[in-house]
Amino acid sequence: MANDLYRIVYCSRNLIDEHSTSTTHDAELESILNASRVNNRSVDVTGALLFNREYFAQVLEGPRTPVETTFERIQRDRRHGEVTVVENGFAGARDFPEWAMAHAAPASGQMEDGICATLQLALLQPSANGEDVLLLMKDLVIQD
Amino acid sequence: MQVEAHALNTASVHLTPLPLRVVPSPEHHARHKAQARTPGGDVDFLTGLASRARFEDELHRSLEEIAAGTRQGTGVLFLDLDRFKRVNDTLGHAVGDDLLRLVSDRLRGELHPDDVLARLGGDEFAILLANAPDPVALAQLSQRLIDLVQRTYLIEGHVVHVGTSIGIALAPQNGVSARELLRRADLALYESKNRGRGAFHFFEDEFESKALSRRDLEMQLRKAIVLRQLAMFYQPQVSVETGAITGFEALLRWRHPERGLLLPGDFMLLAEEIGMTLPIGEWVLRTVCAEAKKWPDNLVFAVNVSAQQFEDTAFAASVERALSKAGLPGHRLEIEVKEDVLLRNDPSVPETLHALQRMSVRVTLDDFGTGVASLSQLARLPFDKIKIDRSLIAMESADPRNRAIIRAVSALGQSLGICTHAEGVESLEHLQRVRSDGCHSVQGYYYSEAVPADQITQLIDKLKHLNTSTE
Known part of the structure; x- marks a missing residue:
């Protein structure tokens, strides 16, 4: 069981200092992506990370134990809060097999509102909106 | 032993390699390693944190240093986990143990390497600060610990939530003996739990006098049933359509010899702590059933039941006993539970709900709209009535969002065959508003406050009169 493919999706609120300039903010996010790529590769975890000034959303998939350990490490990171698991369970196949951590990046500024709305809903009613968050991220990564 | 070692390994993959960082000298290190093999030693096996014995040793040492003038001060933080028992009960002890390890790691990560973090037992933790504490920094640390502990845990495929409350005592300000300091940290912890966790x-200082008066109250509460100081008051519930009384909500009061009339909020938390919820709950059921028996068959009497009482596996049986002792048919009794019953996700809850349904006892979801109950839960469980919380009714400005909630709940209730009831109706304006929002019945000061049993007759007459005069 512990080695079957397991997946979680969570959303959280971005707490990186809101007064930071957008360059330092982006640098911080870049370092989060890089750190998670390094960590994940060694434990066979793949996934995708979506973020903007307000929210994070992340998919983690892999054997259950490293997925849970990775989540626990992320959970202690004080650069975000209100971490809400919107989906968790065993999965048939990886959605991001080629990515230690894909960056789910919106193609244009216009999509920003839609993304915020989806994540905000997911934080409010996690169980009802987990699927939407996963679909959104798959969409964004493929476009990318 | 091997299993234990393995579990500790997995939990600490990315964490502090040493379970204990407070190692004053190599000799001491050797000593504690040796003692770790014996029960009652320095190390808590489950978490790798310091044991209670070790914590007390370190505390004594710090206090001696303060007395000798070689240390400025120290502080003790007591923490315990909110809702831990529930995790253990529903997900099993293995998950509970993993949770304790993860909590330990999260706490450890926020502390200074020289702070002593100990598990005192069960879900109780204590921190002894290495440095003389600055209150502002300590407050920030406490807030961080609370924030971190209450974040979601994923354990063996389960999503787990707990919280923590903290009590802090400082030396030398709050005491110079270990005993005094620990007791005071404990009193501060009690205060935190008491104020909503x-x-x-x-x-x-006032926590001391509060603790004394709590002990007085406890002694008196133990005797209150026998001394017939508990009483039920009754508040009428009225049909919006006909204006007729449909029944009464029975409300518990304690006629305290010195403090006057006490409300449940003044003493039920204490009752829960000293294990009196169940006997008081039984008394309430018996008393209300006996009272209901005196009144016409169309009047329903509602009783408030705590989550603890409702989850007791013997609850349905105690309702059955109270009904049969009074000779009261089940449809005359209504049980009101608050949303926290749903939150606990206890497997006994749907069973009890169905058992009550089989006896024709109605079940009401109380205080809806204040917390966590979702509309989908309403659809899943067999409730007969939803009571919309007074806070949604009372808004002077009649906030359109609250009205939208009331309308949505009423509409959903309509389609599920659940009645909606508005609490806290204090004026004709409130009444008209909730009527147009689709509520079926109401209660509140507009009709009457809760009255003692011997005033029910008078109350019924008064409301008949009010009815004819408004028609």
């Missing part, structure tokens, strides 16, 4: 408090 997920909070921290520094010890204050």
Whole structure:
């Protein structure tokens, strides 16, 4: 069981200092992506990370134990809060097999509102909106 | 032994390699390693944290240093987990143990390497600060610990939530003996739990007198049933359509010899702590059933039941006993439970709900709209009535969002065959508003406050009169 493919999706609120300039903010996010790529590769975890000034959303998939350990490490990171698991369970196949951590990046500024709305809903009613968050991220990564 | 070692390994993959960082000298290190093999030693096996014995040793040492003038001060933080028992009960002890390890790691990560973090037992933790504490920094630390502990855990495929409350005592300000300091940290912890959990408090002198008066109250509460100081008051519930009384909500009061009339909020938390919820609950059921028996068959009497009482596996049986002792048919009794019953996700809850349904006892979801109950839960469980919380009714401005909630609940209730009831109706304006929003019945000061049993006749007459005069 512990080695079957397991997946979680969570959303959280971005707490990186809101007064930071957008360059330092982006640098911080870049370092989060890089750190998670390094960590994940060694434990066979793949996934995708979506973020903007307000929210994070992340998919983690892999054997259950490293997925849970990775989540626990992320959970202690004080650069975000209100971490809400919107989906968790065993999965048939990886959605991001080629990515230690894909960056789910919106193609244009216009999509920003839609993304915020989806994540905000997911934080409010996690169980009802987990699927939407996963679909959104798959969409964004493929476009990318 | 091997299993234990393995579990500790997995939990600490990315964490502090040493379970204990407070190692004053190599000799001491050797000593504690040796003692770790014996029960009652320095190390808590489950978490790798310091044991209670070790914590007390370190505390004594710090206090001696303060007395000798070689140390400025120290502080003790007591923490315990909110809702831990529930995790253990529903997900099993293995998950509970993993949770304790993860909590330990999260706490450890926020502390200074020289702070002593100990598990005192069960879900109780204590921190002894290495440095003389600055209150502002300590408050920030406490808030961080609370925030971190209450974040979601994923354990063996389960999503787990707990919280923590913290009590803080400082030396030398709050005491110079270990005993005094620990007791005061404990009193501060009690204050945090009492004020809604997920909070921290520094010890204050008034906690001492509060603890004393709590002990008095406890002695008196133990005797209150026998001395016939408990009483039920009754508040009428009225049909919006006909204006007729449909029944009464029975409300518990304690006629305290010195303090006057006490409301449940003044003493039920204490009752829960000293294990009196169940006997008081039984008394309430018996008393209300006996009272209901005196009144016409169309009047329904509602009784408030705590989550603890409702989850007791013997609850349905005690309702059955109370009904049969009074000779009261089940449809005359209504049980009101609050949303926290749903939150606990206890497997006994749907069973009890169905058992009550089989006896024709109605079940009401109380205080809806204040917390966590979702509309989908309403659809899943067999409730007969939803009571919309007074806070949604009382808004002077009649906030359109609250009205939208009331309308949505009423509409959903309509389609599920659940009645909606508005509490806290204090004026004709409130009544008209909730009527147009689709509520079926109401209660509140507009009709009457809760009255003692011997005033029910008078109350019924008064409301008949009010009815004819408004028609």
